[in-house]
Amino acid sequence: MLTNTLVEVSISFVEGRKEWSPERATSYVHSYLRALVDQPFLRKLELDWVPLAPNPAALTCLTRLDALKITMLASITDSLPLLAALHASSIPFIRFCAEPCGMLGPDLDYSRDHLRGPVELYVRGESSTIHLDEVLEHISAGKNEEELELHLTCEIDYADSRSFADSCSLLSAASAKALVSAMRCPRSTLAVALRAYDMEDPLSDTDDDVFTFSSIQPFLKIRQMTRFEVAANVPFSISDTDVAALTRAWPALEALKVRLYHDTLQGSALLPKRCPTLRSLVAFARNCPRLSSLYIPFRAAIDGVPTDEWPKPGDAQRTLECLTIDGGEVLCGESQRVGVALEELFPHAVVDTQNVFDMASWDYIIEAGVRHKLYNIIR
Numbered sequence: 001m002l003t004n005t006l007v008e009v010s011i012s013f014v015e016g017r018k019e020w021s022p023e024r025a026t027s028y029v030h031s032y033l034r035a036l037v038d039q040p041f042l043r044k045l046e047l048d049w050v051p052l053a054p055n056p057a058a059l060t061c062l063t064r065l066d067a068l069k070i071t072m073l074a075s076i077t078d079s080l081p082l083l084a085a086l087h088a089s090s091i092p093f094i095r096f097c098a099e100p101c102g103m104l105g106p107d108l109d110y111s112r113d114h115l116r117g118p119v120e121l122y123v124r125g126e127s128s129t130i131h132l133d134e135v136l137e138h139i140s141a142g143k144n145e146e147e148l149e150l151h152l153t154c155e156i157d158y159a160d161s162r163s164f165a166d167s168c169s170l171l172s173a174a175s176a177k178a179l180v181s182a183m184r185c186p187r188s189t190l191a192v193a194l195r196a197y198d199m200e201d202p203l204s205d206t207d208d209d210v211f212t213f214s215s216i217q218p219f220l221k222i223r224q225m226t227r228f229e230v231a232a233n234v235p236f237s238i239s240d241t242d243v244a245a246l247t248r249a250w251p252a253l254e255a256l257k258v259r260l261y262h263d264t265l266q267g268s269a270l271l272p273k274r275c276p277t278l279r280s281l282v283a284f285a286r287n288c289p290r291l292s293s294l295y296i297p298f299r300a301a302i303d304g305v306p307t308d309e310w311p312k313p314g315d316a317q318r319t320l321e322c323l324t325i326d327g328g329e330v331l332c333g334e335s336q337r338v339g340v341a342l343e344e345l346f347p348h349a350v351v352d353t354q355n356v357f358d359m360a361s362w363d364y365i366i367e368a369g370v371r372h373k374l375y376n377i378i379r
Contacts, residue, residue, distance in 0.1 A: 006039050012048040025051045033058040043067065053078050056085030067093040074098045076108050076125060076135065083110060084138035090115065108135070118149040118187070126157050127167055133174040136182045150188045152179075153227075158196040161261075164232040165210040170194055176218040183222050189252070191227035192219060196234075210234035211260055213242035220249040226290075229257040236260040236297070237272055243280035247287035257295040262327055271327045277301045278341055285317035285345045295324035300338045300365070301331055320349040328356035335361055339368025347373065 011032065013025065029050060036042055045062065046069040047054065053074050059082075062068075068091050072079065079098035086094050092115045098108040109122040123135055132154060140148065158164040171179075183190055211234050219225060228250070238258070247253070262271050277299045284291055323346055330338060342351060342365070351369075353362040 002035050002039070004040060006036075007041050008044040008046075009036065009042065010046040010048065011050075012046075013050060021051075029054055030058055033062070037061055040064070045069075047071070049073060053082050056082050060085050060089045060091075063090065065091045067091070069095045071097045071099065071106075073100065075100050076123070076129075076131060079108055080131075080134060080138050083108070083135070086110070087119070087139055116147075118151060120151045122153045122155075124155040124157070126159070127163070127170075130154075130156055132156075133172065133178040136175075136178040140178075140182055147185065148182070148188070149185050150182055152182065152189070153191040155193040155195070158194070158232065161196045161233045164194075164196040165234050170215050170230075171218045176221070179219075180221050183224050186224070189224050189226045190222050192225070193227075193229040194231070195229070196232035211236040211238075213238060213245070216246070220246065223249065224252055225250040226252055227255045228253070229255075229259075231257065231259040233261040235272065236262075237274040238276060238297070239274045240277055240279040240283070242274075243276050244283040244287075247283045251287060252290060253288045254290050255293040256291070257293070257324075258297060259295060259326065260297060262297060271297060271299050271329055275299045275327070278338070281342075281345055284320075289317065290319055291317065292319050292321045293324075294320060294322070295326065297326045299327065299329045300325075300334065301329075302334060302337055302341055316345060316347050318346075318348050320346040322352060323349045324352040324355065325362070326355045328353065328358070328362060330358060330361045330365070335364045336368045339365040340372045343369035343372045 011029070029047070029052070033054065036045070042062065042064055044067040045059075045065055048069075048071050050070065050072040053072060054070070059068065059070075068086070070082075070086075072082075076098060079096075083096060083098075086096055087110070092113075094110065094112050096108075096110040097106040099106045106122065107124050109120075111120045112118065119139070121135075121139065123130060123132060125131075139150065156170070158167070179190070182188070211230065211232065216228075216230070219228070262275075275298070276296055278301060280296070280298075284294060323342070342349075351362075351366060353359065353366070356362045
């Protein structure tokens, strides 16, 4: 079948892939790749579900390729040498996925459409094994970071909230440094998710606030943050001042989800003393013009927002589509003012109240916002 007219080759191990030992697969793939070197018209190569990491040299020597797609069963660590070689190669179109055997979805997904174009990179793994600094080092090796437009999505998993709480830092010093370096191109973007997988089992046997503003400070050095999520059943302490600093640090933010633990007892609930209020929402409206989705623990108090800090008519944030309220304590007698304030701040947002403590109060708040909108239309 190896004729001199080959243009596209696809090798798949999908059928009975468990029967392929690494030794047998290595012999098969490498011998076939060596035979492809002299193919004068070969432009596209696809290796699907390869149960090993191919020798990088066997691929990069195929200099006539225009497109290369590889999906392999391997960990991030095992795939790094091949990732580095492909990133440095002259092949214009590359799609490279590494997925550990038995896992759902890739742990690493790299793609580019042309040689010096933007790179999209997805990395997922447990906090102790993701090795984000090593991944970014291989991407940046031999490159001027200011020229590399990188669109990075990073999902860091924690086995449970205890693991989340026991981690000395949500981001190691080495990973933080590597992220800042990788994001030096102003066109680069970053999306981060930090998740513990026991959201139904709160970690409440501690008097300490596990999640504070200092937990995410390493990320605030990266102004290209577009999406950020933290989800863990741990006690938290976040002030309006903290939120204001976050909004100033991330002006390109498009989505923020902060899902953290708060006490609930027999139908009454308590948010921590330091918790975002309407003053935080004013900061989002002022400083995050691209924000379209916001999920945040929230106390519906408008005291403390000076008149000169309130958005003026015409300054409302009009890109927010969904505002999810978590908690939503409402002070007695403030429902009307809260509804008007939300309508003034985010006139196009749908307010999701499924996670509020007092649904009746929030029904009234939503009605107050609707009445205020109608009043503005007809006056």
